[in-house]
Amino acid sequence: MQILLRSARIVDPQSPFDGQVTDLLLENGLIRQIGENLTASENIRVIEHENLHVSPGWVDLRVAGKDPGFEHKEDLDSVCVVAAAGGFTDIALLPNTLPAVDNKSTLGYIRRMTEGHPVTVYPIAAITKGAKGEDFTDMIDLHHAGAVAFSDGDHPLQNADLLVKTLQYLKPFNGLLMNRPEEKMLTRFGQMHEGVQSTLLGLKGLPALAEELIVDRDLRLLDYALGKDPVSAPVLHFSTISSARSVELIRRAKAQGLPVSCDVAVHQLVFDDSALATFDTNLKVDPPFRSKADVQALWYGLADGTIDTIVSDHNPQDDESKNIEFDLADFGITGLETLFGALVSHNQGLSLGQIVHKLSVRPRQILRLLPVTIDQGQAATLTIFNPERSWTFAQTLSKSKNSPFLGKTLTGAVLGIINKGQFVQNAGI
Structure with a gap:
């Protein structure tokens, strides 16, 4: 299949064509030619849009696919469709399914079911059986079967000994441990930011202290587990940090040379705890929306590189889980389709190049994936977008509807993705 992108502005800090407005000729999954006024053959598909931008395909490090076990909330087909609509060519799926992704059989099921999709799916395997924080899984086998990282996902690791032993266990094959920091005994029955x-x-x-204690603990345990051995890639990744103190702790750890990385959920950059005055259960998330000062610190952390990536924390919940009293409702937001629009609409100083770096370049480095750049002869793994176009999020492609952005107008529109030789156009734009 041949595709021609007409007059596209390239946004790729790693590309020699970065910032240029030019044509891109794609053929059989590769970028064959980049230049002005390229000739289109008769059967070629031409993509032309006002203010067309193209970047390396975006990667989301934290997506709840819900399949197997909770297919009524989302399944592997629908999550890929939603990811493509949001501009993501690659997503990493959490292991909190039923059964959990704690064995090669379940991991193989995910890989087989998503093989033909234009979105590339990377399973994150559980650290412990059933993601219950008790007995170890066979992480070496899971690594060889295709696990891109290891995490108990929605269940933060509470046992310090388990965390240290996991870091030591992953070290020989350069594995990555991902942990959502939360001391669960401090957050029992919590509903929102304290x-x-x-x-x-x-x-x-839900006190910020519960997060900060685990961040501090894990950083100290990381230093203890690694000893003096130099490590280049991040070994420990904190998922969805939300407090100013967490940002500062990670900033200091990076300055000391610890191999650590972290991400922030896009909704944490948009809302603070005052948004919950309406008791809208679609705004009930964990970690919760924190204070205005915390939100500002998250933006500062993104700007100075302390926070490596931005994730959707896509967590579909059905009506029975959300359309009930606030204290009974489940936590979670669907965020894949609206990440870019929400980010651009509320942007506090990030350049477009910085945004692409955090959505594409840095997450690939963290997951040890091959780099993707826009150059002749390279793989055509691309996200196409218009950063200035306004659009209304009128309808979701997810099987669940728990988004606070439904009906809202956002700036920053995804036009489609190109991956594995396939072009997926965003029909919602």
């Missing part, structure tokens, strides 16, 4: 707003609303709080 502060003035939770007091006013009469809801039990």
Whole structure:
């Protein structure tokens, strides 16, 4: 299949064509030619849009696929469709399914079921059986079967000994441990960020201290587990950090040379805890929206490189889980389709190049994936978008509807993706 992108502005900090407005000729999954006024053959597909931008395909490090076990909320087909609509050519799936991704059989099921999709799916395998924080899985076997990282996903590792032994176990094959930092005994029955707003609303709080204690603990354990051995790639990755203190702890650890990385969920950059005054269960997330000062610190962390990537934390929930009293509702937001629009609409100083770096370049480095760049002869793994176009998120492609952005107008539109020789156009734009 041949595709011609007409007058596209290339946004790729690693490309010699970065910043240029030019044509791109794609053939059989490769970028054959880059230049002005390229000739189109008779059977070629030509893509032309106003203010067309193209970047290396985006990668989301934190997606709940829900399949197997919870297919009524999302399945592997629908999550790939939603990811493509959001501009993602690659997604990493959490292991919290039923059964959990704790064996080669379940991991193989995910790989087989997503093989033909234009979106590349990377399973994250569980550290412990059933992601219950008790007995280890066979991580070496899971690594050889295609696990891109190891995490108990929605279940933060509470046992310090398990974390140290996991770091030591992963070291020989350069594996990555991903942990969502939360001391669960401090957050039992919590509903939202602990502060003035939770007091006013009469809801039990989730203190930022619960996150910060585990960040501090894990960083100290990382230093202990590695000893003095130099490591280039991140070994420990913190998922969805949300507090100013967490940002500062990770900033100091990086300055000391510890191999650590982290991400932030896009909705943490958009909302603070005051948004929950309406008791909208679509805004109930874990970690919760924190104070305005915390939100500002997250933006600073993105700007100075402390926070490596931005994730959707896509967590579909059905009506029975959300259309109930706030304290009974499940946590979670669907975020794949709206990540770019929400980010651009609320952007606090990030350049387009920085955004692409955090959505494409850095997540690939963290997951040890091959780099993708826009150059002649390279693989055509691309996201096509218009950063200035306004659009209304009128309808979701997800099987679940728990998005606070439904009906909202956003700036920054994804036009489609190209991956594995396939072009997927975003019909919602």
